[in-house]
Amino acid sequence: MTLLTLSHLTKRYDGHATGPAALADVSLTIAAGERVALLGHNGAGKSTLMKCVLGLIAPSSGEIAIAGHAQGSPVARALSSYLPESAAFHPALTGREQIRHFLRLRGEAASKADGLLDRVGLQGAAGRRIGTYSKGMRQRIGLAQALIGAPRLMVLDEPTSGLDPISRREFYDILDELAENGTAILLSSHALSEVEARTDRIVILSKGQQVTEGTLNDLRRHAALPLTVSMIPRLGKCASLANAFPEAQEEHGALVFSCAPDDKGQVLERLAANTERVADFDIHPPSLDDIYAHISRRAA
Numbered sequence: 001m002t003l004l005t006l007s008h009l010t011k012r013y014d015g016h017a018t019g020p021a022a023l024a025d026v027s028l029t030i031a032a033g034e035r036v037a038l039l040g041h042n043g044a045g046k047s048t049l050m051k052c053v054l055g056l057i058a059p060s061s062g063e064i065a066i067a068g069h070a071q072g073s074p075v076a077r078a079l080s081s082y083l084p085e086s087a088a089f090h091p092a093l094t095g096r097e098q099i100r101h102f103l104r105l106r107g108e109a110a111s112k113a114d115g116l117l118d119r120v121g122l123q124g125a126a127g128r129r130i131g132t133y134s135k136g137m138r139q140r141i142g143l144a145q146a147l148i149g150a151p152r153l154m155v156l157d158e159p160t161s162g163l164d165p166i167s168r169r170e171f172y173d174i175l176d177e178l179a180e181n182g183t184a185i186l187l188s189s190h191a192l193s194e195v196e197a198r199t200d201r202i203v204i205l206s207k208g209q210q211v212t213e214g215t216l217n218d219l220r221r222h223a224a225l226p227l228t229v230s231m232i233p234r235l236g237k238c239a240s241l242a243n244a245f246p247e248a249q250e251e252h253g254a255l256v257f258s259c260a261p262d263d264k265g266q267v268l269e270r271l272a273a274n275t276e277r278v279a280d281f282d283i284h285p286p287s288l289d290d291i292y293a294h295i296s297r298r299a300a
């Protein structure tokens with residue numbers, strides 16, 4: 001089921017009638033259970049897109065539907081939720097008080113607070129003042145708040161910025177669980193390695209334009225960047241391996257070279273023909289970092 005549909009979304013801010021639009025003709029769908037990452041340089045239009053989806057600002061043209069309901073309608077609003085990059089909380093409230101307060105504002109039973117806090121791993125800290133929480137715990141409280149009303153679409157603006165690696169991993173574990181239960185997730189991030197590992201599809205914006213969209217494999221095919229082949233020579237075989245692979249350079253004890261994606265089979269055959277010289281090898285596809293840099297350069 002499609003949970004979010006953007007059709008030809010364009011946004012020009014008031015007073016910016018000329019010059020490039022903040023968003024220009026962006027079309028996108030997100031299905032139930034999909035985790036989609038929105039990437040782009042500062043000012044590319046990510047927040048503008050999210051604010052349009054949430055109904056916080058009106059698009060200049062184009063349409064947005066949430067599970068088939070027009071954006072801004074009460075049903076569309078009830079189905080979606082938002083976690084801003086830095087959610088602000090009253091430091092004197094405990095986590096439980098904060099969530100109970102927002103449950104009441106949303107017309108839900110305050111008794112659901114502990115269940116939501118459990119879900120984000122804050123059960124042990126529910127009675128502590130938020131002022132004593134770490135950044136990771138504050139993001140979890142924000143996530144618990146965003147889970148109120150069991151939204152079908154969650155919009156998360158740089159949700160892991162400022163979190164340590166363990167907190168990031170735990171945060172994505174919670175998102176994975178939500179996606180497994182059918183929640184559609186749209187998140188923006190500048191942390192490409194985690195996006196690479198933890199999302200299903202990637203959308204890249206540049207100056208308001210949607211420059212590419214697809215799975216990591218789609219983007220790899222599209223960018224057609226070379227693979228990196230790295231070989232560890234057997235003892236005493238470095239020189240003869242270097243002769244067999246004259247294109248390779250020595251790097252930290254390994255012999256390394258690049259090959260076009262279409263030449264991978266041929267490279268494997270050469271490696272197989274040199275097993276008496278090669279102790280170990282790796283073939284690395286380009287990372288999302290490499291692909292993003294390539295696509296951004298091309299878009300510029």
Ligand SMILES: Nc1ncnc2c1ncn2[C@@H]1O[C@H](COP(=O)(O)OP(=O)(O)OP(=O)(O)O)[C@@H](O)[C@H]1O
Pocket residue numbers: 013014016022040041042043044045046047048049
């Ligand atoms: N309220 C506003 N009025 C006028 N222009 C705005 C407004 N908000 C954003 N813009 C402009 O729209 C463009 C897109 O900004 P936006 O905040 O959506 O980018 P972003 O990709 O979220 O950037 P960042 O990664 O820095 O958060 C930028 O040129 C920005 O200056």
